[in-house]
Amino acid sequence: MNSCLEIPSWIFPIEPYKGESLSHFLGRFRRANYASSSELGQKTGLGGVLARWEKFRFIPPPSQKQLEALAQVVQLEVEQLRLLLPPQGVAMKHEPIRVCTACYEEKPYHRLEWQFKDTRGCDRHQLRLLSECPSCGKRFKIPALWVEGHCHNCQTQFTGMKRYQKEM
Incomplete structure (x- = not known):
């Protein structure tokens, strides 16, 4: 991962909603900032890991360093990002995607x-x-x-x- 990220000053920060999934948040952030998944992966130094997270694949769980890199780019606190992830020990259903x-x-x-x-x-x-x-x-x-x-x-x-x- 890149320890000294160059973040454009024009980044439009997006606030997460209560209980929002990381997948949905990342999509909203990318659209607001006209960035593809690969561009965001490159900017954060996380590469394809972000694409896995968008599909609810959190094994292994995101590390502190990974969350810090993402938090820096999306301009959130790491704890705000943790709220978009499943609590420790909660199993996720990758497919099918479900909605109320x-x-x-x-x-x-x-x-x-x-x-x-x-x-x-x-x-x-x-x-x-x-x-x-x-x-x-x-x-x-x-x-x-x-x-x-x-x-x-x-x-x-x-x-x-x-x-x-x-x-x-």
Whole structure:
């Protein structure tokens, strides 16, 4: 990793949302700063590690040095980044990507807890999570790629999918 990172003064800092997944945050940050995943990986010195994190692959867990490098570029404190990661000992579900569209309708971002292996549904709305588009049946893309909050295949908006979520 590069210990002396040169960070452009034009970086647009993005504040993470409460409970947001690192994948979704990184996508929002990259779009706000017109940077690709590989450019952000290069700028942080983390390379392809960021692409793994966007897919909820945290084995091995991010090191302190890695988090410090990312924090420097995205202009956050390391502790803010830790909140975007699963708590120690919590297993993640890499696939499929899951969403509570009722939550998404209230505040459009991917919640980290939706990818916990033990999460069966949304405790707030008492609804099962969706893992595929009810219109076309395609699985959802990783949250880093969610630009407009819709199915990448048929463009059905997440906010219109709530009626397809079953009660828990």
